[in-house]
Amino acid sequence: MQKRYGKIVGYGVFTPEQVVTNFDLEKQWDTSNDWIVQRSGIHERRFASADEPTHVLAAKAAESALEQAGLEATDLDLIIVGTCLTEYFTPSVACLVQAAIGANHIPAYDISAGCTGFIYSLSTAYQFIETGAFKRILVIGAENITRFLDKGDRSTAILFGDAAGAVIIEATDEPCGLHGFMLGSDGSDQDVIRMNTSSDRGNFDEGHYILFQGQRVFKFASRVLGKACNQALEHAGLTLDDVDWIIPHQANVRIIQSAARDMGISIDRFMINIDKYGNTSSASIPLALYEGLESGKIKPTDTVMMVAFGAGLTWGAAVLQLAPKPAEAALEPKTEIAVPAD
Numbered sequence: 390m391q392k393r394y395g396k397i398v399g400y401g402v403f404t405p406e407q408v409v410t411n412f413d414l415e416k417q418w419d420t421s422n423d424w425i426v427q428r429s430g431i432h433e434r435r436f437a438s439a440d441e442p443t444h445v446l447a448a449k450a451a452e453s454a455l456e457q458a459g460l461e462a463t464d465l466d467l468i469i470v471g472t473c474l475t476e477y478f479t480p481s482v483a484c485l486v487q488a489a490i491g492a493n494h495i496p497a498y499d500i501s502a503g504c505t506g507f508i509y510s511l512s513t514a515y516q517f518i519e520t521g522a523f524k525r526i527l528v529i530g531a532e533n534i535t536r537f538l539d540k541g542d543r544s545t546a547i548l549f550g551d552a553a554g555a556v557i558i559e560a561t562d563e564p565c566g567l568h569g570f571m572l573g574s575d576g577s578d579q580d581v582i583r584m585n586t587s588s589d590r591g592n593f594d595e596g597h598y599i600l601f602q603g604q605r606v607f608k609f610a611s612r613v614l615g616k617a618c619n620q621a622l623e624h625a626g627l628t629l630d631d632v633d634w635i636i637p638h639q640a641n642v643r644i645i646q647s648a649a650r651d652m653g654i655s656i657d658r659f660m661i662n663i664d665k666y667g668n669t670s671s672a673s674i675p676l677a678l679y680e681g682l683e684s685g686k687i688k689p690t691d692t693v694m695m696v697a698f699g700a701g702l703t704w705g706a707a708v709l710q711l712a713p714k715p716a717e718a719a720l721e722p723k724t725e726i727a728v729p730a731d
């Protein structure tokens with residue numbers, strides 16, 4: 390069977406309208422714009438409204454990706470959503486998206502891997518493309534996380550924002566797509582980032598908040614980012630020189646700076662937009678990819694390295710060429726060199 394590849398034919402995002410700046414937070418908590426900027430790199434984030442649960446954010450990002458691709462929802466074969474803090478234990482966000490966008494009765498499911506959810510979902514999607522099982526897959530990272538913030542805990546509440554991002558991967562015979570990836574987990578560190586369950590949807594009692602040990606996450610993340618990139622590159626048989634952009638999970642700009650130092654490369658090679666959106670968990674990578682592509686920094690045929698870490702603990706990296714390069718222009722025939730006659 391001919392080898393199959395996957396190209397990204399559409400990408401889209403949805404970010405809620407309400408912008409919450411550090412100055413807004415100063416009015417509510419014992420914090421300051423200076424502290425937040427210096428410790429995290431965040432200037433503002435978006436808060437979803439009460440009528441924007443996770444599946445609504447996800448469906449809006451999906452519609453934006455479909456529009457950008459010039460496709461209908463009925464063109465899709467599979468929906469995978471990376472998400473971890475949803476309104477329902479069941480049904481999945483993916484099933485709610487299937488109904489909201491009017492897709493056929495195709496398979497749809499969520500992957501819960503903390504903030505690594507998008508990379509877990511994307512890597513899974515490419516396996517289905519490469520085996521020939523599915524031709525067009527919608528992959529979403531979506532999180533409505535700010536409902537789960539303990540507004541009394543200034544060290545967690547300042548970090549997060551709500552968003553969703555989506556890509557559509559389509560099968561092609563032209564070489565491109567996932568060159569290599571790695572996924573990891575270590576459940577023995579389950580308490581480092583955690584949210585306990587609530588039996589009463591939407592009514593979160595004390596303790597039903599995101600809890601994390603910031604410095605432990607910080608150290609783990611700084612260590613694992615470079616390591617995950619190296620393992621994905623090794624799997625791909627590539628080096629960092631083959632990568633145009635690194636798109637990291639946006640948890641803290643200092644974690645990205647530390648990873649850049651660790652990898653011995655300039656911070657300028659990383660797509661960073663945490664200043665505008667904060668930590669949007671599974672949505673942060675597709676959101677940064679979208680911004681990179683829209684601004685023209687990332688070219689549609691670039692090779693990018695996506696890398697993330699999150700609750701579980703989980704981590705992962707994927708190195709992929711977004712789409713095939715256009716065929717090389719046919720080489721001009723060599724001009725004959727006229728040999729002067731004697």
Ligand SMILES: CC(C)(COP(=O)(O)OP(=O)(O)OC[C@H]1O[C@@H](n2cnc3c(N)ncnc32)[C@H](O)[C@@H]1OP(=O)(O)O)[C@@H](O)C(=O)NCCC(=O)NCCS
Nearest residue numbers: 419420421424428504543544547601603604606607640641
């Ligand atoms: C959360 C995080 C920004 C805190 O930064 P930090 O440099 O580790 O800061 P610390 O927690 O050591 O706190 C330093 C001081 O600032 C104070 N502080 C904490 N939050 C504050 C805030 N929002 N405003 C002002 N001061 C704050 C602390 O109380 C502490 O004061 P003290 O020295 O008097 O005890 C950082 O650890 C981090 O980004 N961690 C990883 C993020 C993460 O876990 N993400 C979730 C999973 S992806």
